[in-house]
Amino acid sequence: MGMISYWEGRYVLLLMSLFSIYCGLIYNEFFSVPFHIFGGSAYKCRDVTCSDAKSAGLIKFRDPYPFGVDPSWRGSRSELPFLNSLKMKMSILLGVAQMNLGIVLSYFNARFFRSSLDVRYQFVPQMIFLNSLFGYLSLLIIIKWCTGSQADLYHVMIYMFLSPTDDLGENELFWGQRPLVQIVLLLLALVAVPWMLFPKPFILKKLHF
Template identity: 90%
Template sequence: SNSQVGIIFHMMDAMESPPTYFRTNRFTNAFQEIVDAYGVARYQEANPAVYTVITFPFLFAVMFGDWGHGICLLLGALVLIARESKLGSQKLGSFMEMLFGGRYVLLLMSLFSIYCGLIYNEFFSVPYHIFGGSAYKCRDDTCSDAHSVGLIKYRDPYPFGVDPSWRGSRSELPFLNSLKMKMSILLGVAQMNLGILLSYFNARFSGNSLDIRHQFVPQIIFLNSLFGYLSLLIVIKWCTGSQADLYHVMIYMFLSP
């Protein structure tokens, strides 16, 4: 340090790209590991784990929304979080170590599952009149013609979530399964489009026009020509009340002469 000779820096060119480092904490570490399991972003690329913090647990809740199961999952996650200092210093088994590492993932999954379960009005697959009574009722006290004629609407729509009267009806499974499946498709296609858009911004940042022309453009066209078109049909069917079978529409789009 007392030398009179100045320090000489010699810049060396290397073929390897700089390593990638993402600063994480206890909350975001598990989400970053989920993303890294599919691929590590290159140096200065956008980190998709930022979006995964919300999209991953929310898509889980859309597919498995039940506020009864969500409460059980929430209690388990809170126990792991409350005892994290003790459990973190112990040697856990492979299963418990996986649960403990994803405790904050479980926390968000449980919260979103409770929210979507309230929308689906499912408490261990049983509907409840949480926000008031149903908007529909039987034509008489016996409800003998409920399956043949249907119910009558006598009040405003159910204020939040699915009306409890759907339970036990002939169209219960077609309606609820269709609702969950179509919501999963819409949100899943939106998430895939977000991932492809991130690849475009990464390619534009690095000045890689080849990836934009031969990777981003074909991917965005292929995705939206099939599943984007399906998402558009779902929205149109919801808005117009059409009875078209979207399965046959997609199949005949490829198989019809």
């Protein structure tokens, strides 16, 4: 019986193995030991002997690591803040992509049942609201990664609501971010909320009564 169970679950075991290898490559680790699989590190120690590397962090001196996390972060003082920030941003990107996929599937579901009401008052405002806020945040994350900017995305998103007309200063990632993009997206998000909540119930009530 044991052999039959293993045989029936062979594809699950195969996928688990492949994803384990993938995660190892993403972190450039083998049994939690870092390896420079894809070339030399982009960072070096602050002094010649590397005696202070564990406490004072690392200095960047060449282009970013070509694939995955640079192994030199392992054991440095900045390892935990760096990896926590990376995982948080990756979680946001994957979560927003998954939510967009769910909304797109709801569109096909509405098309299948020929419900134009769901398309107009559910699919469209949901797409606008999600991508005006979280889609915009995902775009900022990608721009920050590509440009190496030190902008504080917490500050950008919080003050997008609290003070949308204030100058972003050093947190500006591209030209026209505040006057053109952020204010327009904020207005779209505000319009999408009543558009999503109010018309459909009243229309259904009118149709059934």
